[in-house]
Amino acid sequence: MKLFVSIFLLLMSVMTVVGENRFPKPQFEKGYSIPVTSAPEARSLMLDRLDVVVLFSALSLATWLVLKKRSRRGIFLLTIFSVIYFGFWRKGCICSIGAIQNVTLWLADSQYALPVGAAAFFILPLIFSLLFGRVFCAAVCPLGTIQDLMILFPVSVPRFLSCILSMIPYIYLGLGVLFASIGSAFVICRLDPFVPLFRFSGDLPIVLFGAVLLLAGIFVARPYCRFMCPFSVLLNWTSRLSKWHATITPDECVKCRLCEKSCPFDAILIPNTGQVSEPRGKGVDRLKIILLLLPVLVIAGGWSTSRLDVIFSRSNPSVQLAEAFQKNDQSKLKIMKYELEAFEGGKASKEDLYAQADIFRKKFRTGGWLFGGFIGAVFGCTLIGFSIKRTRDSYEPDRGTCLSCARCFMSCPKEHKRLGV
């Protein structure tokens, strides 16, 4: 009996390989028509195009409101619109922050098609930032705007702490690019704290992370934007080059100090002409040391992160499986039983798997050098930035970190004069 069943099953499996159906299509007598398999369509292309149009319009409107109209109320209304449209309606995906990874993958993988929507969400904010400053952050980015609505009692973050914390975005950006280009894993999307909120569902740790950030945001204004967001790095760089950036005063600064406390992001630079400057020679010497230190930092960073190749490569399941085979780790193989099943059902041999794992490790070795070198360079350049003193004789927004939110405008007496209040 058992033999009969096994022969029957064997025959069946042979039939599948041949491609015949085991059970023939029935011949209905009563005129039954076979229903069509339902295949609901994906979100229409028109809606995707609409998103890009809305993004462009929102950026233009934000620019006009900040630079021409100088209206905080307008920015606030646009903020609410962005939270609703880009957040709750579009479910926060695809966003500009995540689009970094799509662009990276497009550069790294010749088989990946970059959707136009993702490209537009990446390019448009950067172009606007090059021209007008970070108007995208001010009122368009869904992640930024939802935090912006939470700013109730902003406190000033101590300078040394904000300097240390503002290194995180560089590391996050580097890791995001590294994994998108090699592991094809989108780390930035995975750790996105606010998308679960927009969708009303998600993993508990991420939801809690988002909730903590929102609550912290009541006091520390926009914690994600300032101390985590990887896109903020690119916006910071481009905004420093911006042609027309928002100014605190519509006129000439009278140094009345009224705007000093108006920025919740500590992005107002105070004049330093009155300060006693140190002798010039001392500063030059320090700069020389840091410039000599820069290559050392780059190499040290690159070397240390390239050592992490084995750990980084474990993010890939096939590397994990290869390691479990090589170490004959039975408990790991038990955990990966489905991966094992899929591998055994496939055509690849163990040697193929090992070769693939080696390729991943090598890629992470090279990528580690680049990533670590980048972080080293960022540290060095930050130190150089500290040791170069620029003289300022008026209150100015820090072009890199100013989010063009328009909060400081009304604290300026010249603004009151302009409006005739």
Place this chain on the structure above:
Amino acid sequence: MRNILRGSLLAALAAFGGLVTVRRRCALPGGADKGRACGNCPERIRCNSAFSWLARPSNSRRTVWQLDPAKCIQCGRCATNCVLQDSAVKCVHRFEMCGYCKLCFGFFQPGASVLTSAAENQMCPTGAIRRKFLEDPYYEYTIDESLCIGCGKCVKTCSAFGNGSLVLQVRHDRCVNCNDCSIARHCPAGAYRRVPAEEPYLFKPMSGAAKG
């Protein structure tokens, strides 16, 4: 200095945008590109387009996630790893492949004592498969997608012992098309991939017998 830097960055971004949005036409005589992706072109080696070194899959396309039933091993992770509360993956019935069997391997538990739709006989943990008598000996099976959790139990037995007319598919009326698909990340078989949004489903090719 700043002006030069700004200008070159703007030019680079604009060039990048142009590269992505402009759909490159095939420059080969006869045209291998019949609206298809340039990057997947088999003729890429003898391509004489000025942009051949940039040949990438046509970028004006939009992509969505889909799972390849040929790779799927029905592990059940689709049901638990979607970011949505009810997974976007559902069992889809391809009626044209179905044998309309009285003893459906996707519907009944292997040891079902009687062929009735009592809960203890059913394979589906949520009773999402509806069985309707048509004419002797044929029964029609339909999926109630509001009940289906995408666990793939019925798919496993249908493809092991039946015609394989039940398949798991990402349903695009539910899928939010995450940039980083959570199920794809957990799929042990690497069955998930991005497919063009115009052809968003991957069904197994129909066998000759079923077509006739």
